[in-house]
Amino acid sequence: MCYKYATPKLEELIEYLGEQPEYTIEDYFHYYFADGFNHQFMPVTTSANNRLIEKAIWGLVPEYIEDSKQAKERADQNLNARSETIFSRPSYAPYISTQRCLAWASGFFEHHWDDAKGRSKTPYFIYSKDKQPFTFGGLYTNWVRPDTGEVFKTFSIITTEANHLLSEIHNNKQRMPLIIPESDRDTWLSNLSKEAITDLMKPLPDGLLSAHTISKLVTSRTEERNVPEVQDIYIPPKDTLF
DNA sequence: CCAGACGTTGTT
DNA sequence: GTCTGG
């Protein structure tokens, strides 16, 4: 599932947060499209300061990693964290209880397999039905790059079972990113028991997300994907020979 | 996850 | 078909 998502424009986010933004925006990064494997800075809010939106690298790097090469390898592996096993995974167990975060998004990208063998795929853009910014639930830690002493905040996005919409799009019995609704954001970032955390790591109820098909630009290796068109509605032609 | 490679030799 | 790199 979620290896690609989009973030709101700064002005959209400020409008969403109100004229007197509830959150202080310290470092903001807007993407029409961001690929997890590029480990870009994304806008997140952490339990360390739940009124701030700051930059963090998507792909959690545990603190004991010793060099940038290993850090990149671990970040590649740690884009997503399964909610079902997060308390026992060595990479995540140290952080899930005390270092949770929210990653700000405007949508994410998934594929639908048009046939069982996956020969034909249709990409979708999925977003909040009200078209407002929303938040993925995640966990984070700070990693200090030894050669420079530079501190990077890094995070993983948690995954859960798919809800109905996502199981339709992403075919049966698959996954979806954990989405923390506005009403649970402060709770998610507060001091919680394991049981309370587990209770919040559930699929988003159906009816809150919308989706439409998009062009294959989203998976291009040669074209610039961080452009508005990557999210545009595109109806794939049907019953063509190719 | 998806796109692209999938190989070797006398080596820049 | 299957593996690797991003």
Next chain:
DNA sequence: CCAGACGTTGTT
């Protein structure tokens, strides 16, 4: 014990 992993995702 020590070396090696430490992760996820559609494979049905």
Next chain:
DNA sequence: GTCTGG
């Protein structure tokens, strides 16, 4: 750093 597999 800590866990797992051999």
